Amino acid sequence: MSKPRIAVFDFACCEGCQLQIVNLEEEILDLLAGADVVEWREAMSEQSDEYDIAIIEGSITRPEDEARIKEIRSRAKVLIALGACATIGGINKLKNNFDLDEVKTCVYGADAGKPHLATAMTKAVDEVVTVDFKVEGCPIDRKEFTYIVRCLLLGKTPEIPVYPVCVECKANGNPCLWDQGEVCLGPIIKAGCGARCPSNSHRCFGCRGYVDNPNVNAAKDVIEKYNLDIDTLKLKMSLFGSQQEPTVS
Amino acid sequence: MTVKKLAKNDFDSFIDAIIQSKKVYGPQVKGEKYDFAQLNAAQDLCMDYDVSLLPPTKYFLPVRETLMTFEVGGGYTSQQDEEPFVLVGVHPYDLVAINQMDILFSQDNYDSHYMTRRKHATIVACDVVTPSANVFASSMGTAVVKEGADVLVTDIGDGYLLEAMTDKGAILLASATRATEADASDMQKRQAVRDVNQKSLNKHELKCDSAYLPKLLSQAYDHSVWEEMAETCFACGSCNVVCPTCYCFDVKDDVNWDMASGKRERCVDGCLLDGFTKVAGDHEFRKVQAHRFRHRLFRKAKYVPAKIGGQIACVGCGRCVSACLPNIANPVTIYNKLLDDLGMS
Amino acid sequence: MCDCCTESKKDIYLPQMATVTDTRLMNETEMYLKLTMDDGPFDFQPGHFVELSIAGIGEAPFTIASSPTQKGGFEVVVRRIGNVSNAIHALKAGSKIGVRGPLGDGLYPVQEAKGKNVLFVCGGIGLVPQRAFINYVLDNRSEYGEVAILMGTKNYDQRFFQEELAGWANRDDITFVETLDTGDPRWEGRVGVVTTLIEGVKDLLGNAVVPVCGPPIMYKFVLMTLEEYHVPHDRIYLNLERKMKCGVGKCGHCQINDLYCCMDGPVLKYSDLAAVPEAI
Numbered sequence: 095m096s097k098p099r100i101a102v103f104d105f106a107c108c109e110g111c112q113l114q115i116v117n118l119e120e121e122i123l124d125l126l127a128g129a130d131v132v133e134w135r136e137a138m139s140e141q142s143d144e145y146d147i148a149i150i151e152g153s154i155t156r157p158e159d160e161a162r163i164k165e166i167r168s169r170a171k172v173l174i175a176l177g178a179c180a181t182i183g184g185i186n187k188l189k190n191n192f193d194l195d196e197v198k199t200c201v202y203g204a205d206a207g208k209p210h211l212a213t214a215m216t217k218a219v220d221e222v223v224t225v226d227f228k229v230e231g232c233p234i235d236r237k238e239f240t241y242i243v244r245c246l247l248l249g250k251t252p253e254i255p256v257y258p259v260c261v262e263c264k265a266n267g268n269p270c271l272w273d274q275g276e277v278c279l280g281p282i283i284k285a286g287c288g289a290r291c292p293s294n295s296h297r298c299f300g301c302r303g304y305v306d307n308p309n310v311n312a313a314k315d316v317i318e319k320y321n322l323d324i325d326t327l328k329l330k331m332s333l334f335g336s337q338q339e340p341t342v343s
Numbered sequence: 344m345t346v347k348k349l350a351k352n353d354f355d356s357f358i359d360a361i362i363q364s365k366k367v368y369g370p371q372v373k374g375e376k377y378d379f380a381q382l383n384a385a386q387d388l389c390m391d392y393d394v395s396l397l398p399p400t401k402y403f404l405p406v407r408e409t410l411m412t413f414e415v416g417g418g419y420t421s422q423q424d425e426e427p428f429v430l431v432g433v434h435p436y437d438l439v440a441i442n443q444m445d446i447l448f449s450q451d452n453y454d455s456h457y458m459t460r461r462k463h464a465t466i467v468a469c470d471v472v473t474p475s476a477n478v479f480a481s482s483m484g485t486a487v488v489k490e491g492a493d494v495l496v497t498d499i500g501d502g503y504l505l506e507a508m509t510d511k512g513a514i515l516l517a518s519a520t521r522a523t524e525a526d527a528s529d530m531q532k533r534q535a536v537r538d539v540n541q542k543s544l545n546k547h548e549l550k551c552d553s554a555y556l557p558k559l560l561s562q563a564y565d566h567s568v569w570e571e572m573a574e575t576c577f578a579c580g581s582c583n584v585v586c587p588t589c590y591c592f593d594v595k596d597d598v599n600w601d602m603a604s605g606k607r608e609r610c611v612d613g614c615l616l617d618g619f620t621k622v623a624g625d626h627e628f629r630k631v632q633a634h635r636f637r638h639r640l641f642r643k644a645k646y647v648p649a650k651i652g653g654q655i656a657c658v659g660c661g662r663c664v665s666a667c668l669p670n671i672a673n674p675v676t677i678y679n680k681l682l683d684d685l686g687m688s
Numbered sequence: 689m690c691d692c693c694t695e696s697k698k699d700i701y702l703p704q705m706a707t708v709t710d711t712r713l714m715n716e717t718e719m720y721l722k723l724t725m726d727d728g729p730f731d732f733q734p735g736h737f738v739e740l741s742i743a744g745i746g747e748a749p750f751t752i753a754s755s756p757t758q759k760g761g762f763e764v765v766v767r768r769i770g771n772v773s774n775a776i777h778a779l780k781a782g783s784k785i786g787v788r789g790p791l792g793d794g795l796y797p798v799q800e801a802k803g804k805n806v807l808f809v810c811g812g813i814g815l816v817p818q819r820a821f822i823n824y825v826l827d828n829r830s831e832y833g834e835v836a837i838l839m840g841t842k843n844y845d846q847r848f849f850q851e852e853l854a855g856w857a858n859r860d861d862i863t864f865v866e867t868l869d870t871g872d873p874r875w876e877g878r879v880g881v882v883t884t885l886i887e888g889v890k891d892l893l894g895n896a897v898v899p900v901c902g903p904p905i906m907y908k909f910v911l912m913t914l915e916e917y918h919v920p921h922d923r924i925y926l927n928l929e930r931k932m933k934c935g936v937g938k939c940g941h942c943q944i945n946d947l948y949c950c951m952d953g954p955v956l957k958y959s960d961l962a963a964v965p966e967a968i
Binding site: 410411413414415416417418419421423447448451452453454455456564590591592593594595596597598602605607609612614619620621622623624626628629634638641642645646649 | 698699700701702703705741743744745746747748767769770772773783784786904929930931933934936937938939940941942943944945946951965966
């Protein structure tokens with residue numbers, strides 16, 4: 095069997111998730127032993143239209159991005175969304191909370207009207223094309239990324255947790271950040287990161303997206319218990335959860 | 344066996360000497376709380392801790408462990424952890440939990456992974472000095488123990504009393520060369536500590552004898568309390584993960600980069616979590632959160648007790664109470680509500 | 689703690705190696721495999737299941753599809769539905785596979801049913817576990833009373849074991865009736881759910897043992913119909929599916945109230961389920 099050809103593409107993002115792959119250090123050699131990387135702007139100069147697996151970083155934010163991602167999708171057998179921008183729209187979706195013209199004027203000032211600065215509502219990759227696998231997180235977790243790649247090479251669907259971050263956080267023996275006055279999103283955000291942030295005393299920002307059935311009633315109770323207001327929670331949820339958060343009333 | 348007495352600084356020397364020859368785990372400060380971790384020096388050991396974040400059962404059933412390694416297309420090789428260790432500072436309620444797990448992992452199908460670790464452990468239990476915020480061990484009859492550890496330690500103020508309860512414990516205590524024999528007054532002090540704990544480790548008071556719980560639950564299957572409490576359940580599994588008698592697990596494979604070898608691991612799982620009962624093809628047998636919530640409480644006070652000679656599989660450590668953000672996990676609240684509604688019969 | 693247990697050397701989670709001796713794709717999703725253990729005996733009874741292991745992929749439970757009366761290994765049928773079953777579908781004769789088992793203490797009543805009529809109610813892939821008991825009965829035909837097999841399949845393309853089913857239909861010492869949930873131009877037989885077939889064999893229900901196996905939704909309706917014919921609950925045997933992850937009563941996934949599907953089942957007597965509301 096010939097090695098699968100991998101191409102890495104970026105859309106609207108900070109390219110930090112690709113950087114996590116570059117930072118795999120010696121493991122990147124293992125990765126390259128299992129696959130041929132044919133295009134990867136951040137790490138090499140070659141380009142190719144022939145690939146089996148497309149790894150997409152970034153969210154879809156301009157009309158021309160949609161055409162480009164559809165073209166990539168049509169060439170790839172497997173498409174992987176890499177990182178929060180690609181999987182859930184990420185921080186880029188904050189834009190969707192505002193009027194687009196207002197956003198453009200704020201960023202580009204007098205140049206806002208120029209045609210090459212056209213912009214659209216931010217979309218996660220799976221809002222435009224079918225995504226086969228997601229590597230969640232901002233940035234991605236390197237261990238999880240390599241696990242997913244190995245699963246793909248084996249022809250196996252990766253087993254990614256569907257339960258909340260609290261499971262991994264508690265399993266790490268962490269004291270709860272809520273008891274220290276933090277509005278941690280752990281109870282409603284998908285695990286798989288190994289509770290990276292709360293294990294380092296930072297609240298969960300929600301970069302992996304919501305669990306399938308986040309309990310909003312429970313969130314309201316907890317807000318009351320800790321004497322917070324609902325807007326505080328909404329604000330914390332908007333960073334990675336804009337336009338996808340469960341309705342909090 | 345005779346009860347020995349050690350001055351507090353001599354106790355530290357005793358522990359430091361053990362650390363020289365074996366791995367020793369004990370409660371230490373973690374943030375504003377305590378947790379069990381490997382001890383580098385006796386001065387880090389907090390014998391007066393209130394409760395640990397995770398129960399010490401994690402040393403027998405780790406949150407993640409390798410069950411076996413394998414060669415793709417070849418055979419499987421069992422991995423057993425045979426390194427001896429000493430577990431110091433186990434509270435009575437946690438000791439009861441460990442002893443319950445011993446039964447569950449040895450009877451019917453003998454789990455060599457758990458049992459190998461267990462056999463290589465020496466457990467030094469200790470009477471509680473500082474009750475935790477949510478402990479209710481007195482209600483569950485687990486505030487004081489008389490067996491199940493290798494050594495039992497009690498802080499009597501001017502020193503520790505140490506009682507070896509097994510041969511393994513006696514061997515360990517033999518190295519406490521500065522120990523003297525406890526006198527009658529020391530023994531009275533120890534009894535006083537236990538008499539107090541018997542009643543005072545009770546921040547939540549169960550309104551019935553815990554032995555009545557299986558009977559209570561047998562009338563409560565369709566009670567509205569499950570729906571009411573689960574209404575605000577995050578399904579976050581915190582209650583499962585911190586519980587000393589929750590032992591459900593998942594098993595997963597991972598391969599090495601050579602794609603030719605790998606390992607099969609087991610990791611913590613919980614009956615409150617989404618997908619716990621889901622089979623291939625996506626049918627999920629216990630889908631309603633209230634039913635999962637009920638299942639956990641039924642396991643603690645009805646299903647598991649039937650497997651371990653009637654012992655209630657809730658030891659009153661109160662960890663779930665502390666860990667539950669929406670504050671719905673307190674078993675005593677639930678049992679008392681059922682008692683109020685259903686009465687004793 | 690006892691240090692002398694010889695048991696401690698055995699790892700209940702460790703698969704033993706077996707060799708695939710035959711495979712056959714039976715329809716789009718179902719694959720038949722015959723397996724032989726590489727070392728040691730493998731004594732099983734109808735109702736036993738095994739955990740099949742593909743290294744690197746994982747482990748999943750499958751009920752043995754063949755009767756111990758048929759020598760030379762054992763058979764399973766694997767529906768392509770998840771990681772493990774996908775990988776099993778890639779196996780060929782000569783491939784190696786990990787096996788744990790036979791597992792399960794709740795088995796088919798091969799002894800208790802002797803001298804009685806037996807009515808098998810099978811829905812779809814539920815035929816697979818039932819087949820172990822069916823073939824056991826057929827291989828010891830004189831020891832049982834009247835035998836009827838009712839088989840319901842969702843649609844024509846999901847039918848499997850067609851040759852074997854045709855063989856059963858041709859026997860004059862058993863009754864075999866098949867139905868499809870939805871009709872098909874290629875199908876001349878009955879159309880309707882499997883419960884509609886029970887009326888036709890009601891005469892043998894008098895002293896019949898009734899093993900039932902099918903998709904989760906089927907049990908309720910079959911039991912309602914059997915209730916109409918006053919079949920005593922202690923003669924109804926349900927082969928239940930649950931997430932039997934460890935298969936040895938530890939991991940908790942397959943629990944049905946206080947029962948462990950893997951230990952108390954997978955075959956459970958309906959009369960034992962009166963206080964087990966999660967079962968049906």
